[in-house]
Amino acid sequence: MRLKVKGELVRDTGFRLRADLDMDLDGVAALVGASGSGKSTLLRVVAGFEPGATVTVEVDGETWQGASANLASHRRPVGTVFQEARLFPHLDARGNLTFAAHAKRSGVRLGFDEVVDFLDLEPLLGQYPRELSGGQRQRVALGRTLLSPAKLWLFDEPMSALDSPSRREIAPYLTRLCRRHDVPIIYVSHTLPEVLTMADQVMVAVDGAVSRVDSVGEFSTSFTTPSLGDEAGAVVSCRFKAFDPRYRLSELAFGPSSLFVRGDLSSAGPRILLHIPARDVSLATTPIDRLSILNRVDGIVDAIKDQGDSALARVRCGDQFLLARVTRRSVDELGLVAGIGVQALIKSVAVRTSAP
Amino acid sequence: MSFASDIVQAAWVTGLLALTTTAILLVASPPLSWWIARTGSRWRAPVEALVALPLVLPPTVLGFYLLLAMAPSGPLGAMAQALAGAPLAFTFAGLVIGSIIYSLPFVTGPLASAFRTTDGHLLEAAASLGVAPAVRFLRLVLPMHRKALVAAGVLGFAHTVGEFGIVLMIGGNIPGETRVLSIALFDRVEMLDYAGAHVIAAALLVFSLVVLTFTYRWLRLP
Numbered sequence: 001m002r003l004k005v006k007g008e009l010v011r012d013t014g015f016r017l018r019a020d021l022d023m024d025l026d027g028v029a030a031l032v033g034a035s036g037s038g039k040s041t042l043l044r045v046v047a048g049f050e051p052g053a054t055v056t057v058e059v060d061g062e063t064w065q066g067a068s069a070n071l072a073s074h075r076r077p078v079g080t081v082f083q084e085a086r087l088f089p090h091l092d093a094r095g096n097l098t099f100a101a102h103a104k105r106s107g108v109r110l111g112f113d114e115v116v117d118f119l120d121l122e123p124l125l126g127q128y129p130r131e132l133s134g135g136q137r138q139r140v141a142l143g144r145t146l147l148s149p150a151k152l153w154l155f156d157e158p159m160s161a162l163d164s165p166s167r168r169e170i171a172p173y174l175t176r177l178c179r180r181h182d183v184p185i186i187y188v189s190h191t192l193p194e195v196l197t198m199a200d201q202v203m204v205a206v207d208g209a210v211s212r213v214d215s216v217g218e219f220s221t222s223f224t225t226p227s228l229g230d231e232a233g234a235v236v237s238c239r240f241k242a243f244d245p246r247y248r249l250s251e252l253a254f255g256p257s258s259l260f261v262r263g264d265l266s267s268a269g270p271r272i273l274l275h276i277p278a279r280d281v282s283l284a285t286t287p288i289d290r291l292s293i294l295n296r297v298d299g300i301v302d303a304i305k306d307q308g309d310s311a312l313a314r315v316r317c318g319d320q321f322l323l324a325r326v327t328r329r330s331v332d333e334l335g336l337v338a339g340i341g342v343q344a345l346i347k348s349v350a351v352r353t354s355a356p
Numbered sequence: 357m358s359f360a361s362d363i364v365q366a367a368w369v370t371g372l373l374a375l376t377t378t379a380i381l382l383v384a385s386p387p388l389s390w391w392i393a394r395t396g397s398r399w400r401a402p403v404e405a406l407v408a409l410p411l412v413l414p415p416t417v418l419g420f421y422l423l424l425a426m427a428p429s430g431p432l433g434a435m436a437q438a439l440a441g442a443p444l445a446f447t448f449a450g451l452v453i454g455s456i457i458y459s460l461p462f463v464t465g466p467l468a469s470a471f472r473t474t475d476g477h478l479l480e481a482a483a484s485l486g487v488a489p490a491v492r493f494l495r496l497v498l499p500m501h502r503k504a505l506v507a508a509g510v511l512g513f514a515h516t517v518g519e520f521g522i523v524l525m526i527g528g529n530i531p532g533e534t535r536v537l538s539i540a541l542f543d544r545v546e547m548l549d550y551a552g553a554h555v556i557a558a559a560l561l562v563f564s565l566v567v568l569t570f571t572y573r574w575l576r577l578p
Contacts, residue, residue: 049480073483074492086481090499102495103486148485 001025001152001184005045005210007055017041018209019055023201025152025184028175030195030216032188033205039188040083042203042210043154046186047080048073059152077107079150081158085137087129093140094125100148107149108181118173119143134161142170146177153178153185160190167191171198196220196235197275197350216273221314221321232312233277234323240265240272249294255318257297261351272351278312278323280347285334287343295346297322301338304331315344322346359552365532366540366556373448373536374516377455381463381512382505384456389467390493393474404468408461418458419525426450426526446528451536454522463512470504471497503575510571514564 005019017038023029031039044050046057048064048071057065064071087096097112116122119139129137138161145153155174159167175198178185186203189195196202202213213219220235238252243264250265251258252272265272288296299315299322311331313324322344326336336342392404410418425432426444432453436444444450474497482492498505520538527534529543537556544553 047484049483072489073480074486074488077486078484080481080484082477082481082484084477086477088478088482088496088500090496090502099482099487099495100485102488102491104488105486107486144485150486 002058002060003046003152004058005042005055009041009045009050009052009055011041015041016208017045017055019045020209020211021203023203023212025186025201027200028178028185028187028198029201029203030187030189030199031203031205031210032192032195033210035190037205038208038210039205040156041208042205043080043156043186043188046076046152047078047154048076074103075105077105077149077151078154079107079145079148079152080154081142081145081156083156083160085129085134085141085161087132087137087140087144089129092126092128093121093132096129096140096144097121097125097147099144103149105149107151108183109149110146110177110181112147115143115146119170135163135166138162139166139170151183153183155185155187157188157190159194167194174198192220192233196233197273217320220275221323232279232323232325233275234321236274236276236317236320236322238272238274239270240268254297255320257317259297259346259349260294261349263351265351268351275350276322276346277348277350278325280349281315281322281324282345282347283313283315283324283326283330283334283336284343284345285336285340288345291345293345293347295349297344297346299342299344301336301340301342303338304336315342317344362531362540363537363556366535366537369448369532369534370517370536370538373451373455374513376452377459377516378463378509378513380452380456381459382509385460385463385467385508385512386498386505387493389464390471390497392464392468393471407464410458411461415458415519415521416525419454419522422450422454422457422522423526426453445526446530446534448533451523451527451534454526455516455519458519458522459512459515462515463508466508466511467501467504470501474500507571507575510567514567518560518564 001024003021003023003025005021007019009017019042031042033039041050045055051065051070053067055065056063063069064076088099091099097116119142121140121143124132124136124140132140138158142158159170162170171194174185177183187195187198196216199216202216202219203210204213204219216235217237220233236254238254238259241251241253241258243250243266248264249260249262251260252265259274261274297317299317302314302316302321305312306328309328311326311328313326313336315322315324324344330336392400423445424430427433428437428443433443433445436442444453478496479492482496487495518538520542523534523536523539527536529535529539537560541553541556544556
């Protein structure tokens with residue numbers, strides 16, 4: 001699906017959204033940025049909740065919004081999951097889930113049983129929104145949108161109220177649905193590791209300006225990436241090499257080195273994305289042999305950036321980058337400067353939730 | 357005619373009139389109230405004022421103009437003559453038209469107030485599911501405000517039962533056709549039949565009190 005969003009939108013509050021997007025949506029496109037940077041507003045524009053001629057929205061050559069057109073939101077084949085659940089209070093969960101039966105627009109319709117089954121909604125069907133917990137409401141809202149006919153899904157932090165186990169279960173389900181039915185997803189999340197390991201494409205919003213970035217890996221290790229804070233980390237691409245059943249470890253090729261990841265990844269596809277948090281990477285200037293950390297990768301310091309109490313070091317490994325969070329004292333004591341060789345000791349990695 | 361059968365007949369006409377009026381108002385009023393509650397049009401204030409007129413105008417003023425309009429030479433009367441072959445003034449149908457206008461603010465006002473509290477986020481959510489505006493109104497707005505709908509209906513009904521001035525002007529006093537309880541009460545007083553007047557007055561008083569009590573209690577239920 002080709003999506004073009006161009007133009008400027010000024011809200012009553014003075015907030016200004018400037019979009020210049022022209023991209024082929026395929027799979028999951030992450031939309032990241034600090035709060036108030038325009039992520040939700042962009043989704044609202046695409047969904048049709050910000051009518052106005054100052055922004056042009058074009059999908060597969062068809063103008064949804066612009067100088068001479070404004071397609072009403074219910075006619076756009078777009079399913080939106082909002083930050084809040086927005087369940088209809090007078091209907092029970094089943095009534096909410098089946099509300100889209102009154103929809104006339106075209107698009108993919110998923111089966112009721114499949115969605116209910118996967119999101120584990122069966123026990124909630126007879127309950128009213130006021131009887132549900134925050135996480136349960138969000139699951140019903142997600143199911144309600146998945147059951148509406150759509151050719152594009154917009155997810156505005158759809159899992160913010162869920163606990164991590166449910167997130168880890170639901171995220172791959174969403175990616176699978178998106179691929180199986182060929183319905184692209186624009187996914188807004190504050191949890192960067194989550195969204196970066198899901199994403200095939202990344203859009204970034206900075207102070208109301210929304211644009212596309214070229215590569216997830218480059219984006220994740222760029223020092224200009226907004227509001228990463230403690231979540232800073234590199235997304236790297238690996239190939240599966242072997243699975244060792246004795247220790248239940250998969251060996252992945254990362255440039256010339258190997259990375260070991262728990263679990264059998266033999267069926268995860270040819271390209272496996274890993275998220276490596278900067279806080280879980282230590283640097284050594286002389287090789288360390290006997291250590292419980294399995295993953296040790298040689299690289300060259302590419303750049304160092306001071307960030308208050310600590311510093312962030314970017315390490316080049318082949319044609320990819322890692323990030324390491326180090327203290328400023330270590331920078332001085334080890335003499336870390338651009339160009340010196342280091343060994344990166346990686347304590348933990350998160351595997352991409354689903355293979356492309 | 358005996359007193360009892362006179363009262364029963366008047367009560368029947370009154371009930372039928374109030375039911376018909378309320379039914380028509382409950383169909384016509386919600387879209388009008390929704391428009392009043394949501395529109396940004398500059399016509400909102402004039403339309404609201406027009407709807408609210410019966411609240412402040414003496415019913416006889418309204419009745420007088422309606423009488424002129426419904427007379428065989430008036431616009432409504434001529435139309436009725438052409439369409440149905442009968443005039444409107446001094447008929448039950450004419451009374452229904454008068455009651456609709458007279459009770460309109462009692463249904464439209466509470467509904468518009470309730471509609472103003474509608475959470476726009478829920479309407480957006482429904483639109484995002486692909487549901488058209490008319491269906492959103494029927495399946496989301498109306499059920500969410502069902503209490504306000506019932507309250508507005510009860511108010512419209514009770515208010516129609518109690519109308520007098522308009523009926524006096526356009527209805528005349530035809531037993532079984534336009535003779536309602538409030539007119540029957542007026543007749544009894546004219547005839548100095550205070551005992552009969554008491555029966556009707558007390559019945560109307562108790563009816564109104566009971567209806568309002570039940571409505572307010574029901575509105576407080578979760």
